[in-house]
Amino acid sequence: MTLLSTHRDLQRESVPEMPNRLGLDGIEFIEYATSRPQALGQVLENMGFRPVARHRSREVTLYRQGGMNLVVNASPDDARVSATIDGQPVISAVAFRVRDALQAHTRCMELGAWNVSSQAQAMELHIPAIHGPGASRFYFVDRWQEFSIYDIDFKPIPTVDPHPEATGGMSYFGVVQYIGAGRSADWLAYFEHMFDFSFVPDEQRFGILPKGKLMKSPCGNFLWQLIEPDPCMDADESPECLQRIGLGAVDVGAAVVALKARGVEFVESTKLHPEDRGALTLTALGSVSFELVHKDN
Amino acid sequence: MNLLNGFGMDTITMAGSLEAKLSAMKDAGFSQVMLMARDLVTHPGGVPAAVTAVKASGLRPTGFQVLRDFEGLSGHLHGYKVDIAKSMLEMCAATGSKVLLACSSTSRHATDDLDHIARDLKKLAMMALPLGIKVAYEGLSWGRTVNEFITSWDVVCRADCPNLGIGLDSFHIFAANTPLDAIEDLDPDKIFLVQLSDFMWHETPSFEDRMTTARTFRVFPGEGVHSEVLADLVLRLDRIGYRGDYSFEVFNDDYQQLPLATVAERARKSATWLHDNVLHRSAPMPAWALTLNK
Numbered sequence: 173m174t175l176l177s178t179h180r181d182l183q184r185e186s187v188p189e190m191p192n193r194l195g196l197d198g199i200e201f202i203e204y205a206t207s208r209p210q211a212l213g214q215v216l217e218n219m220g221f222r223p224v225a226r227h228r229s230r231e232v233t234l235y236r237q238g239g240m241n242l243v244v245n246a247s248p249d250d251a252r253v254s255a256t257i258d259g260q261p262v263i264s265a266v267a268f269r270v271r272d273a274l275q276a277h278t279r280c281m282e283l284g285a286w287n288v289s290s291q292a293q294a295m296e297l298h299i300p301a302i303h304g305p306g307a308s309r310f311y312f313v314d315r316w317q318e319f320s321i322y323d324i325d326f327k328p329i330p331t332v333d334p335h336p337e338a339t340g341g342m343s344y345f346g347v348v349q350y351i352g353a354g355r356s357a358d359w360l361a362y363f364e365h366m367f368d369f370s371f372v373p374d375e376q377r378f379g380i381l382p383k384g385k386l387m388k389s390p391c392g393n394f395l396w397q398l399i400e401p402d403p404c405m406d407a408d409e410s411p412e413c414l415q416r417i418g419l420g421a422v423d424v425g426a427a428v429v430a431l432k433a434r435g436v437e438f439v440e441s442t443k444l445h446p447e448d449r450g451a452l453t454l455t456a457l458g459s460v461s462f463e464l465v466h467k468d469n
Numbered sequence: 470m471n472l473l474n475g476f477g478m479d480t481i482t483m484a485g486s487l488e489a490k491l492s493a494m495k496d497a498g499f500s501q502v503m504l505m506a507r508d509l510v511t512h513p514g515g516v517p518a519a520v521t522a523v524k525a526s527g528l529r530p531t532g533f534q535v536l537r538d539f540e541g542l543s544g545h546l547h548g549y550k551v552d553i554a555k556s557m558l559e560m561c562a563a564t565g566s567k568v569l570l571a572c573s574s575t576s577r578h579a580t581d582d583l584d585h586i587a588r589d590l591k592k593l594a595m596m597a598l599p600l601g602i603k604v605a606y607e608g609l610s611w612g613r614t615v616n617e618f619i620t621s622w623d624v625v626c627r628a629d630c631p632n633l634g635i636g637l638d639s640f641h642i643f644a645a646n647t648p649l650d651a652i653e654d655l656d657p658d659k660i661f662l663v664q665l666s667d668f669m670w671h672e673t674p675s676f677e678d679r680m681t682t683a684r685t686f687r688v689f690p691g692e693g694v695h696s697e698v699l700a701d702l703v704l705r706l707d708r709i710g711y712r713g714d715y716s717f718e719v720f721n722d723d724y725q726q727l728p729l730a731t732v733a734e735r736a737r738k739s740a741t742w743l744h745d746n747v748l749h750r751s752a753p754m755p756a757w758a759l760t761l762n763k
Contacts, residue, residue: 284595286555305599352601357631362598365591365630412601 191368192390194279195271199344199394200313200321201234201241202417205253206261208457209233209246215456216242218434220339225326229293234326238338240419241322250291252307260459263414266304266347267311268367273300276312280366296325305349305359306413339434340427345378345420345465346395351412356385359398363387369396379418379450379465394418416460420467424448427464475714476740477501477531479664480508482719483729487512487519490729491526497733499740503531503664503716509560520563531716532568532605532636532662533561539571540589541579541614547589554593562600568661569597570605570636573612573621581614587627594633605636605661610644610683611676617647622655634659638718639702640666640687643695644679649705657710664718665703665743667693687719689739700747707748715743 206212213223213233221235221242230247245264247253252264270276277300281287285302288309292298299321301311315321328334351359363369364387372386372395384399395418401408421427428438428446437454438446445451451464477499483490487508494502504523512519523530536557539550561569571593580586594604608621615621621635637660642649666687671694673679690699703715717736724732744750 282592284592284598286596286599303599355601358598361631362595365595 190370190390193368194268194276194312194390196367196389196391197269197271197393198389198391200267200269200311200316201243201265202263202344202347203243203245203265203267203309204261204460205245205250205256205264206259206457207246207248207253207256208259208261209244211259211457212244212261212460215460216244218436219431219453219462220336220342220434222332222336223329224332224334224336225322225328227326229296232326234322236334237336238341238343240338240342240344255307258458261457262306262459263308263347263417265301265309265311266414267299267313269316270312270314273312273314276300276314277302280310283366285366297321304414305351306411308414340421340423340430342419342421342427342464343467344394344417345463345467346397346418347414348381348384348397348399348416348418348463349412350410350415351398351400353401353403353408355412356398356400360385360387363396378467379463380444380447381450381452381463416463418463418465420465422467422469424450424464424466427451471498471500472744473498473737473740474500475712476743477503477528477714477716478733478736479503479505479534479716479718481505481534482717482721482724482736483732484725485729488522488526491522491528493729493733494736495526495528496730497737499733499736500527500529501531501714501716502526502528503534503718504564504566505534506557506560509564516560516563523564530564530566531714532570533557533564533566534570536569536571536593538574538576538579539593540586541574541582542576542589543580546578551592551596554596558597558600558602561597561602567601568603568605568636570607570662573606573608573615575609575611575613577613579613583614583620583624584627586614587624590624590633591628591630594628594630598632603632603634603661605634607636607638607662607664608641608645610641610673610679616641617645618642618655619647619651622651625659634661636660636662636664637706638664638666639690639695639699640664640668640683640718641679642702643668643698644673644683649698649702652702652705652709655709657706657712660706660711660713663706663711663713663715665690665699665715666717666719667691667695667699669693684720685722687721689717689719689735691739691742692735700743703743703747715740 216235220237223233224236225234233244235242280302288301290298299311301309304310368390369387387396428451439452449466453462455461478494480490509516509519597604606621608615608618668682
C-alpha cells in the first residue's frame with residue numbers, strides 16, 4: 173500500500189490525527205521528595221529498584237530497574253522536601269522525554285504553564301521544567317538517546333551494576349493523579365492542551381482500579397489517571413497530588429510472586445486482591461504504593 | 470441555612486479596613502465576600518495578614534478582582550500582563566478564592582481579533598487551572614472590543630476551556646442596553662459569577678457616562694431605576710438554571726462615607742428583596758421539620 177492510498181483511507185474513515193507537538197516519547201524519570209531517603213530506599217529496593225548513582229552536589233540518589241529511572245530527592249535545601257509532612261514521601265516530578273526540551277518548555281510557557289527556575293550548579297544540566305499539580309513538576313528531557321543525563325549530574329555508585337534488570341519485566345505504565353472534586357474536566361483539558369494527551373473512553377480500563385478518568389500520552393507509552401474524591405465520603409479537601417506510579421508487567425502473577433519474595437505486601441481483600449489484570453501494593457511510609465497493571469508486551 | 474446564602478457584598482462598596490468590612494458583612498448576615506486585590510496589598514500587615522483576616526472571618530470568598538486589560542496584546546505588553554496575571558492568581562489562590570474576575574480590555578494597543586482574544590483567555594485559564602481557579606471573563610460596557618456579554622460569551626465559546634466562563638455585571642448590561650433575550654443562549658454552568666448593581670438614571674450613552682456612573686454612583690439592587698429589568702435579569706438567570714453566587718458590586722462615593730454597618734444593612738435589604746420579592750425563594754424549613762422528613 174502506498175503512502176498516498178493510506179492517506180486517502182484515513183480521510184475516508186475520518187481517522188483522527190494524534191498530534192504530538194512536544195515529540196513526547198515516554199517517561200525519563202520519576203522523582204520522589206522525602207526527608208527519609210533511607211526508608212524510601214528500602215521500599216524501592218523491595219520493589220526491585222537499585223541505587224545506581226548519587227548526585228554530585230545534592231542529596232539525590234538515582235534508582236533504576238530495567239528502563240525505569242527513579243530519583244529520590246532528599247536535598248534539605250529543596251522546599252518540596254522540607255514541605256513533606258510526617259516524613260511521607262511524595263511524587264515530586266515526572267520527567268517526560270521530548271524531541272526538544274527547550275522547544276517543549278517554550279511551547280508550554282506560551283500555553284500558560286508556570287516556569288520552574290533552574291537550580292543547576294556549575295557544569296550541571298539545566299533541565300527545563302514547569303509546575304504540575306500540587307507542588308509537583310514536569311521536566312522535559314531530550315538527551316536520552318545520544319547519552320545519559322545522569323552521566324553529567326550523577327556519580328555512579330562503585331561496584332553496582334548500573335543497569336539492573338527489571339523485576340518481573342516491569343516498566344512504567346502510568347501515573348495516578350488525585351484531583352479535587354469536579355476537577356476532571358479541568359485536568360483533562362490541561363493535559364490535552366499542554367501535552368496532547370488523549371482521553372481514553374470509560375469503557376477501556378486497565379488493571380484493577382478502574383475509577384476516574386484516563387488519558388493516554390500521544391506517544392502511547394504511558395497512561396495518566398485522574399481520580400476525584402469519592403462523593404460518598406466526607407468532604408475530602410486534601411491537596412491535589414501525583415498519588416502513585418503504575419508499573420506494567422506482561423505476567424502480573426509472576427511479578428507479584430517475585431515481589432512478595434522480596435517482602436512486598438499487597439492489598440488482599442475480597443474486592444481488591446492481586447489477579448491477572450493487576451495488583452496494588454500496601455501503602456508504605458504512609459504514602460507510597462505501586463499499582464501493577466497487565467500489559468500485552 | 471441563611472436567607473442571604475447565595476448573595477454577597479464586594480469589599481469595594483465600603484470604606485475602612487479589611488477586617489472592619491468583613492466584620493460588617495458578617496454582622497449583616499452575609500456568608501461570602503467578593504475580594505479585591507487592593508484589600509490585600511494595602512493591608513498594614515501585608516498580603517499574609519490580609520489572607521489570615523479573610524480566613525479568620527469565616528466568610529467564603531465569592532471571587533477575587535480584578536485583572537484588567539489582559540487579552541489581545543502582543544510582544545512585551547503581553548509578557549508584562551502574563552506576569553501581572555500570575556501575581557493576581559497567586560493572591561487569589563492564597564485567599565482561597567475559586568474565581569478570578571478578568572474584565573474585557575479597554576486598551577487601544579489590544580487587537581479586536583476575537584480568536585486572538587480567545588487564545589489569550591485560554592492561556593489565562595491554563596495558568597489558573599493548576600491553582601484550582603476559574604476565570605470569569607466580563608465584558609465592561611466601555612470595553613474596546615468586548616463590551617457586551619454576547620461578545621464575551623462568544624469569546625469564551627471560542628476558547629472552549631472548562632475553567633473559563635463569563636462573569637455578568639448587571640450595570641454593564643443595562644449601561645450597554647444589551648437585550649436580555651440573549652441570556653437564553655448562555656450555558657448556566659459557564660456563568661462563574663454574577664455581580665449586581667443598579668444606578669439612578671436611565672441613559673448612559675457614551676463610554677464616559679458609563680465609566681463615571683460605574684465608578685461613583687451605583688446603588689444596590691432595588692435602590693435604582695432599573696429594578697424591574699434587574700428583577701427580569703435575575704429571573705431569567707434563575708430560569709436557565711444559574712445557581713451560582715450573586716455579589717453586589719456597588720461603587721458609590723456616598724457609601725464610602727457612611728458607617729459600614731449602614732451600608733451592609735442596605736445590602737442586606739437588597740438581598741432580602743431579591744430573595745423574597747424577585748426569586749420568591751421559600752423560607753428554609755426549620756430544623757425540626759427536616760428531622761421529621763427523614
